[in-house]
Amino acid sequence: MYRTQDEVSLLRASLEGETAAWGEIVMRYKDAVFGLCLGFLRNRADAEDITHDAFIRAYVNLRRYNLERKFSTWVFTIAANLCRNRLRYRRNHPVMEVDFELEGSADPARTVAREERQVRVRTALNSLPYAYRTPLVLRFYNDLSYKEIGDILAIPEGTVKTRIHRGKAMLKEMFDKERDPS
Amino acid sequence: MTLDARDPLDELLRETLRQDVVAAAESLAGLEERVLGSLGDRLPKRGILGSLRALAAPTRGGRWGQLAVVGATAAAFLLVGTLLSDRLPFSRHEEPLLLGGAPAAATKSVASQSPAENGVLFILPALNARVVSVVGSFSEWEPVPLSDDDGDGIWTTQIPLPPGRYEYAFIIDGRWWGQDPSADEYVRSFGEYSSVRYVGGGGDGA
Numbered sequence: 001m002y003r004t005q006d007e008v009s010l011l012r013a014s015l016e017g018e019t020a021a022w023g024e025i026v027m028r029y030k031d032a033v034f035g036l037c038l039g040f041l042r043n044r045a046d047a048e049d050i051t052h053d054a055f056i057r058a059y060v061n062l063r064r065y066n067l068e069r070k071f072s073t074w075v076f077t078i079a080a081n082l083c084r085n086r087l088r089y090r091r092n093h094p095v096m097e098v099d100f101e102l103e104g105s106a107d108p109a110r111t112v113a114r115e116e117r118q119v120r121v122r123t124a125l126n127s128l129p130y131a132y133r134t135p136l137v138l139r140f141y142n143d144l145s146y147k148e149i150g151d152i153l154a155i156p157e158g159t160v161k162t163r164i165h166r167g168k169a170m171l172k173e174m175f176d177k178e179r180d181p182s
Numbered sequence: 183m184t185l186d187a188r189d190p191l192d193e194l195l196r197e198t199l200r201q202d203v204v205a206a207a208e209s210l211a212g213l214e215e216r217v218l219g220s221l222g223d224r225l226p227k228r229g230i231l232g233s234l235r236a237l238a239a240p241t242r243g244g245r246w247g248q249l250a251v252v253g254a255t256a257a258a259f260l261l262v263g264t265l266l267s268d269r270l271p272f273s274r275h276e277e278p279l280l281l282g283g284a285p286a287a288a289t290k291s292v293a294s295q296s297p298a299e300n301g302v303l304f305i306l307p308a309l310n311a312r313v314v315s316v317v318g319s320f321s322e323w324e325p326v327p328l329s330d331d332d333g334d335g336i337w338t339t340q341i342p343l344p345p346g347r348y349e350y351a352f353i354i355d356g357r358w359w360g361q362d363p364s365a366d367e368y369v370r371s372f373g374e375y376s377s378v379r380y381v382g383g384g385g386d387g388a
Contacts, residue, residue, distance in 0.1 A: 019221060023214040030213050035203045044206055051210070053369065055217045085349070089323040114197075121198040140192060141199035168191055 007071055015062055025071075026055050032072065032142055033079045039137025040083035042126050050086055054079040076142065077152045080134075087130065124174045132167035135160050301340035302381060304328060304350075306362075309335035311354045316341075318350030318376075325353060345382025351375070 005013075005024070013021035033054055037047035058065075058075050065074055125133060138149045146164075150157040203210075304316045306328060314337040315325035321341075328337035349369060351360035361368055365377030 019218050022221070023218050026214045026217050030210055031203050031207075034206060034210055035199060038202050038206070039199060044209070048206070048209055048213075052213060052217060052220070055213075056220055059217075059221055085319060085323070089317075117194065118198045118201055121194050122202070125195070125198070136195060137199060140195040141203075168189070171191060 008067060011062070011065070011067060011071065014059065022055075022059050029072065029075055030055075033075060035141040036076055036079055036137060037083055039125075039141060040080065040130075040134055041086060046086060050079060050082045054082055057082065070148070072142075073144075073148050073151055076138070076144075076148075080152050120175070120178070121171075124171050127174070128167055128170060132163050132170065135163045136167045139164055301342045302379075303338060303340045304352075305336060305338045306352050306354075306359075307336055308352075308354050311335075311337065313353075313355055315353045316350055317353060318348050320348050320350070328352075343381050346380075348379050348381060349376045350379065351377060 005021070007025070007028075010021045010025050014025060030051060034047055034051045037050045037054070038044065041047050041050065054075060058078050061078075065071070125136065128136070134153060135149050138144045138152060139146075144152070146157045146160045149160045153160070155163075304326075306314060306316075308314055311330075314328040314330070316328060316339065317323045317325050320343055326339055326341060328339040330337045350362075351358055352362070353359070360375035360377055362377040362379075366380050367378045368375045369378055
């Protein structure tokens with residue numbers, strides 16, 4: 001029933017207490033929110049929990065949401081705040097990070113090459129400091145503008161550009177060192 | 183080193199980040215049901231501004247009639263509160279806010295005073311504990327120690343907090359204890375509960 005409705009209609013219906021409409025919103029945004037959380041937290045179980053909590057919190061606070069504002073930015077901001085809290089909490093409760101397993105595909109040779117490439121990128125990305133990693137995730141996974149990233153992370157747009165540029169430079173530096181260890 | 187718009191690294195990053203989500207697709211299946219199950223019958227909170235807007239909105243009965251009812255109700259509560267104030271087991275001006283072990287209704291009414299001045303008292307009965315602390319969003323989840331100076335097993339600390347929403351938990355001899363009985367609500371993350379306290383009746387959940 002809700003599959004074909006536009007986002008604003010779904011949000012209005014959710015505001016009126018129609019939880020099934022909120023279920024459709026969750027379905028539409030869960031991958032994007034999860035990708036963001038995974039990029040922030042580097043742990044799949046944590047990212048799943050925060051994704052769940054972000055949609056709960058968004059629903060409970062839905063009356064504070066301005067329908068004229070872009071919904072994705074709002075829900076990403078909630079998720080980013082929860083991730084930040086979780087990272088602080090982790091200082092006292094460290095967990096094993098980076099527990100991804102890649103899915104196989106039909107062509108083993110191509111799969112191996114792709115997996116190796118992704119492992120290299122993932123390892124390098126995860127070794128970046130949080131301040132550089134998170135703008136890269138928001139830019140290249142969530143496809144957000146510099147301004148939207150700045151809004152979500154509460155930093156100026158210029159800082160976002162600098163961190164993305166610097167983050168990529170750091171990644172390239174790591175790849176160069178891998179190729180030429182001397 | 184140049185970072186042009188068609189940088190192959192951009193595509194590598196996209197591919198890798200998307201693959202991580204694809205790999206987790208199985209565990210994300212059914213998230214909608216889990217979210218709706220957790221929500222239960224909870225409806226979005228209207229908030230103070232929303233309530234005021236609703237109050238100010240035109241109604242069939244007329245706004246003045248509605249305001250008169252609200253005013254009369256407030257006056258009645260004020261009168262009852264004044265009459266009962268001498269019978270309360272504590273004076274609101276002398277005793278700090280109790281977060282643990284006290285009825286939630288009583289703590290809420292005190293919390294709405296000036297917690298920044300009085301401080302919020304975290305109190306926990308833990309008879310055989312050796313070290314007790316509280317961690318929360320107010321301390322960036324860094325431990326704040328509780329003390330039991332008279333050795334009666336009641337551990338306390340007082341923390342000045344501005345109005346807002348705070349998640350917290352106690353750490354008793356290194357063990358997480360997240361369900362303070364007088365918390366306003368609980369949240370469950372990563373398999374553990376945390377308590378939530380609204381100080382001063384405000385706070386932004388986002």
